[in-house]
Amino acid sequence: KQEVTQIPAALSVPEGENLVLNCSFTDSAIYNLQWFRQDPGKGLTSLLLIQSSQREQTSGRLNASLDKSSGRSTLYIAASQPGDSATYLCAVTGGFKTIFGAGTRLFVKA
Amino acid sequence: EAEVAQSPRYKITEKSQAVAFWCDPISGHATLYWYRQILGQGPELLVQFQDESVVDDSQLPKDRFSAERLKGVDSTLKIQPAELGDSAMYLCASSLVSAGEYNEQFFGPGTRLTVL
Numbered sequence: 696k697q698e699v700t701q702i703p704a705a706l707s708v709p710e711g712e713n714l715v716l717n718c719s720f721t722d723s724a725i726y727n728l729q730w731f732r733q734d735p736g737k738g739l740t741s742l743l744l745i746q747s748s749q750r751e752q753t754s755g756r757l758n759a760s761l762d763k764s765s766g767r768s769t770l771y772i773a774a775s776q777p778g779d780s781a782t783y784l785c786a787v788t789g790g791f792k793t794i795f796g797a798g799t800r801l802f803v804k805a
Numbered sequence: 806e807a808e809v810a811q812s813p814r815y816k817i818t819e820k821s822q823a824v825a826f827w828c829d830p831i832s833g834h835a836t837l838y839w840y841r842q843i844l845g846q847g848p849e850l851l852v853q854f855q856d857e858s859v860v861d862d863s864q865l866p867k868d869r870f871s872a873e874r875l876k877g878v879d880s881t882l883k884i885q886p887a888e889l890g891d892s893a894m895y896l897c898a899s900s901l902v903s904a905g906e907y908n909e910q911f912f913g914p915g916t917r918l919t920v921l
Contacts, residue, residue, distance in 0.1 A: 699847070726906050738811075738896055739848070739912040746906035784847055788908055791861050793838070795847030 697722045699787055701796035708775055709804050716770040716799045718785035723763045725789040730759050730770050733782045733798070742783075743770075775803045807831040809913035811897050817919045823885035826916045830878070830899030836860075838910065839872055839882050840896040848896055854880065855903045887920045894918075 698721045708714050718728070727746050731739040743752045745761040745768065752759050758771040768785060782798040810829040818824050830837050835856050840848035851870065852862040856877040865872065869888070874880040884891055894917050898910045 726904060726908060729909065731912075736894075736917065738809075738914040739898075741909060741911055744909045748906065786847070786910075788904070791853060791904055793850060793910065795849070797845070797847050 697725075697787060697789060697792065697794045699785060699794050699796040701783075701785060701799050703799060704797070705800040705802075707802045707804065710775060710777060712775050712803075714772050714775055714801075716772070716783050716801070718768040718770070718796055720766045720768075720787045720794075722789060723766055725763065725787045727788050728759075728761055728768050729786045729788070730757075730768075731784045731786065733784060735782075739784065772801075775801075777803050777805045779803050809897055809899055809911055811913035811916055813916060814914060815917045815919075817921065818887050819921050820889055821886040823883065824887050824918065825884075826882045826895050826897075826918075828880045828882070828897030828913060830880075830897070831911055834899035834901055834911075835877070836900045836903040836908075837874055837880050838898040838900075839880070840898065842894040842896055842915075844893075851882070853903075860903060884918075887918075889920050892918055892920045 702717045729744045730742040743759040756773040761768045784798040786795045837854045839851045842848040851865045852872045853860045854874045872882045894915045896915045898912045900910045
């Protein structure tokens with residue numbers, strides 16, 4: 696059974712800092728891994744999709760990597776801003792199943 | 806920009822009452838998902854449709870929950886009767902394909918359900 700873990704559960708950083716969020720999964724037989732952002736009381740916004748054949752994806756200040764063999768993905772956020780404050784969730788899809796982690800709550804202090 | 810639509814955004818009901826949520830996926834997306842998200846946790850899949858057919862409903866509490874997507878476009882999720890433990894955010898998502906590397910999911914704004 697696939698299990699997805701996100702560490703840390705919460706993170707507080709000063710504005711301008713570069714940071715890394717971690718996502719680990721137990722079953723490497725995945726099709727893809729997707730990173731989402733969720734603001735309080737809102738739906739999920741897709742940030743990046745990494746296909747199983749890819750090693751990384753970039754969008755603006757965001758860079759996500761995938762290492763299937765070790766069951767890990769990282770989301771790198773460069774030059775963090777207060778507007779980046781949100782919960783970041785990773786989700787892995789294998790077969791017809793999508794399993795989410797519990798998320799990392801990020802707070803960027805001005 | 807194409808979006809997943811959901812209504813209502815908020816619903817307050819008393820236990821034992823019936824509630825229904827509606828979702829309209831992005832046009833052309835054959836796959837539709839209903840998730841439940843309890844505060845502080847990640848979303849959990851309740852049911853997945855491919856067109857009008859159910860692909861996975863293994864986590865759907867079938868004694869009280871039902872879902873349909875009659876014409877393979879919009880979908881309704883129903884709870885009857887609602888219980889206190891059903892209080893959560895109900896999220897709808899859609900994707901162009903049902904599986905594989907290109908299965909990128911797009912979410913709606915969600916329905917926040919409170920059962921009193």
